[in-house]
Amino acid sequence: MKFTRNIDAKVYAECGVVKDRYKYKCVRCGNSNHGLFYTYTDYYGEVTYCLRCVNLGRSDSRTPLRVVEPSRYRELIAYKLSFQLNKEQQYAQERIVDAIKHHHDLMIYAVTGAGKTEITFRGIQFARSLGMNVLFVSPRVDVIREIYLRLTDAFKNARIDLLYGDEKIEADFVFTVSTVHQLYNFRNHYDVIIVDEVDAFPLTKDQLLKTQIDKAKTDSGVIIYLTATPEASLIRKVKKENIVSITRRYHKEPLVMPEVYYTNIKKTLRKKKLPEIFLSRLRESLAPRNRKVFIFVPNIDLLVPMKEVLNKEFEKVETIFSGDPLRKEKIDRMRNGEIDIMITTTILERGVTFKRLDVFVVHGEYFDDTSLIQIAGRAGRKLEDTKGNVYIFTKYNTRGIMKAREKTFQFNKGKVKL
Numbered sequence: 001m002k003f004t005r006n007i008d009a010k011v012y013a014e015c016g017v018v019k020d021r022y023k024y025k026c027v028r029c030g031n032s033n034h035g036l037f038y039t040y041t042d043y044y045g046e047v048t049y050c051l052r053c054v055n056l057g058r059s060d061s062r063t064p065l066r067v068v069e070p071s072r073y074r075e076l077i078a079y080k081l082s083f084q085l086n087k088e089q090q091y092a093q094e095r096i097v098d099a100i101k102h103h104h105d106l107m108i109y110a111v112t113g114a115g116k117t118e119i120t121f122r123g124i125q126f127a128r129s130l131g132m133n134v135l136f137v138s139p140r141v142d143v144i145r146e147i148y149l150r151l152t153d154a155f156k157n158a159r160i161d162l163l164y165g166d167e168k169i170e171a172d173f174v175f176t177v178s179t180v181h182q183l184y185n186f187r188n189h190y191d192v193i194i195v196d197e198v199d200a201f202p203l204t205k206d207q208l209l210k211t212q213i214d215k216a217k218t219d220s221g222v223i224i225y226l227t228a229t230p231e232a233s234l235i236r237k238v239k240k241e242n243i244v245s246i247t248r249r250y251h252k253e254p255l256v257m258p259e260v261y262y263t264n265i266k267k268t269l270r271k272k273k274l275p276e277i278f279l280s281r282l283r284e285s286l287a288p289r290n291r292k293v294f295i296f297v298p299n300i301d302l303l304v305p306m307k308e309v310l311n312k313e314f315e316k317v318e319t320i321f322s323g324d325p326l327r328k329e330k331i332d333r334m335r336n337g338e339i340d341i342m343i344t345t346t347i348l349e350r351g352v353t354f355k356r357l358d359v360f361v362v363h364g365e366y367f368d369d370t371s372l373i374q375i376a377g378r379a380g381r382k383l384e385d386t387k388g389n390v391y392i393f394t395k396y397n398t399r400g401i402m403k404a405r406e407k408t409f410q411f412n413k414g415k416v417k418l
């Protein structure tokens with residue numbers, strides 16, 4: 001079911017905020033933190049509303065929550081794939097169908113650029129043919145946007161809902177793409193939930209959001225986790241026999257092994273300069289190879305100083321960070337070729353796919369192996385450009401850098417260690 005403000009919906013008996021002895025509790029998001037409620041008095045008396053989920057519309061102690069009962073119907077939805085699945089992918093695809101059939105969770109542990117989304121298509125089709133409600137969910141807005149485009153492109157005749165922050169395209173919630181936050185509105189609704197980038201912030205940091213996925217799921221529902229960098233705790237939870245690994249990218253070329261350079265960029269930036277090795281790698285990428293570049297920095301303070309120095313030599317340079325109001329526009333501008341170099345925080349480490357992209361990491365000693373694997377995974381993803389370059393500039397070697405290189409090496413040999 002879905003909580004809604006739609007007046008046609010059936011009225012749910014309970015108010016959004018209820019009082020349990022002396023404590024308030026939000027029925028919709030489960031909040032019971034005293035500091036996250038606001039109470040005021042008007043003509044009719046006292047009203048308390050929940051601050052935690054207020055951006056989804058107010059949940060308060062006066063208005064009953066409204067509920068839409070899930071519509072369930074079978075449909076046969078056709079899809080098309082833009083490439084042919086290889087053996088590993090076909091096997092993973094069958095395992096997903098099998099997991100849905102037998103109601104158990106499954107993890108697809110796949111290298112970056114393995115075509116994880118495409119592997120789920122048959123499972124989605126199978127679930128919908130049985131009338132199961134399907135949800136594709138990720139914690140990241142950029143990932144959600146890209147997945148929605150890929151799904152609507154593949155499933156031409158399906159009506160797919162898109163739910164995230166500033167945008168909503170609503171059909172009837174039988175096939176939905178959503179950020180985790182929007183799930184506060186659903187209870188016991190989805191039979192198949194595909195969680196993309198399960199280890200991505202803020203899902204790992206916020207247990208409540210994980211609970212939200214469980215609440216949106218029906219009792220017999222199935223969760224399919226997609227990840228390139230699983231956490232040990234999730235591996236234990238899903239169990240080894242329910243983990244399928246894909247060590248090859250969809251285009252069959254190996255992952256790009258990062259090259260490491262030892263240098264202190266913060267120090268040179270203070271003198272309004274960049275190390276010669278950094279600049280020469282950058283020039284190689286741009287001019288003769290005509291590529292685009294992502295420069296990942298460990299914190300937001302480095303964005304502007306970096307841009308200032310680069311602007312002495314390069315024109316089409318931009319910065320981007322998670323709170324950037326022009327975030328979406330800048331990504332679109334880079335796609336249109338108006339930006340050559342994007343200096344970014346880790347927000348672009350996942351889900352974003354560009355053609356002819358090289359990746360630079362500044363102060364690699366601040367990034368863990370998960371982050372470095374995701375970042376390196378931006379390079380060489382396209383069929384027409386499988387190589388790409390990944391450079392890590394760091395003050396010193398770290399466990400994270402060593403582990404990222406080691407895992408890349410193992411993947412390229414077709415091995416996965418759980």
Ligand SMILES: [Zn+2]
Pocket residue numbers: 026027028029030031050051052053054059
């Ligand atoms: Zn709430």
